[in-house]
Amino acid sequence: MRRKLTQRGKERRRQLMEHAAGLFAERGYHPTSVADIVESLGVGKGVFYWYFSSKEELLAEILREAHQDLRRRQQQAIGDEPNPVTRIELGIRATIEWFLEHRKYFTLFQFAASDERFAPLLRRNHDVAIADAVRHIKEAIVEGHIADQNPEMLAEAIVGTVNQLTQTYVFERSEPVDRTAEAAVSFCLHGLVGK
Amino acid sequence: MRRKLTQRGKERRRQLMEHAAGLFAERGYHPTSVADIVESLGVGKGVFYWYFSSKEELLAEILREAHQDLRRRQQQAIGDEPNPVTRIELGIRATIEWFLEHRKYFTLFQFAASDERFAPLLRRNHDVAIADAVRHIKEAIVEGHIADQNPEMLAEAIVGTVNQLTQTYVFERSEPVDRTAEAAVSFCLHGLVGK
């Protein structure tokens, strides 16, 4: 659905995406109909299909942009920090903070991962995130900061830990981001036994 | 939907659950219709509603039984191992092995967690798993095997790590369970820096 959009058009498009993302996260993708989206926005159904060719494309677009935004935030947080271990730590903190501010995308990512139609897209996003982390881990190994293990596995483990702790403590229990980030960083760096 | 079931009835019920679980995991819960389930089983629609009051109840039942089965497997694997750290390790291995044999439930758990209607049930299951792990962790702390940190957070981190590694290596890349379990255990025990 490539169209020429005026400024007004771009804003409508954004509005639709933001609004739909909220509804999808709240009530689920399938139970939220296109009619629900446009009605709660007070516009006709044609508006939706002017900006998106299908409901599926809409969610794909939402997921793509959300991932882009998260990644930007991570890179910005890391800046030009020279120590790779510190970079990992900054990345973890930035991720948790971003999810706190964009709670709805957490649910969306989770749903999309379990749906045949969106899993491949999400998988690509995930791979990018892993590749980012792997770069820092490899550097940290070279510099002797961390033990020489499979960097990819370590990256996956970090992602798993961060997601789980974010879900449980930041979302379900409203714990402060700091304490959660602290725990995530500590676990990732030292595990159960370490330190 | 409490009914008196004969042996024949119990088998039908199991058959429906097994079969539906497979379809749900493969094509997703919403896209799989009740008609799909009964047709691919070669029975009439009435059969379904004889054993389950709704499609929703069916999935809830599947999730409940799957969790029970996984937990049984964990307890059986742990046996009467005296060392709490070893118990954690055995639990991790048993979990990964169980998921390898019951791949479909992994997808189902993931979907259910993102659906308003099933999230509470899944949350209860999750809490039971965390409570199990916390018991071992507390004991390990008392015995001085691992550092004195919040046991619940450690348990959540372990679950997150195991799930992520299982998803990526066992399912998506068909890596051997052993290597995955090894990595998970190593990360959980020592983190990035440790050892």
Added chain:
DNA sequence: AACGTTCTTGACCGAATGGTCAAGTGCTCG
């Protein structure tokens, strides 16, 4: 003002979907 383009409307459509039910089959036990 006039014209082409962008945007909006909302009735409409065919194709599901979850769930019901009256009717019937087959098993079991007295």
Added chain:
DNA sequence: CGAGCACTTGACCATTCGGTCAAGAACGTT
């Protein structure tokens, strides 16, 4: 055998959904 309960059938129903489209409104450009 026959009565009663467990199970099965599949047509049927109300509803909903994603998506279309002909018609027209708003906007920008000249």
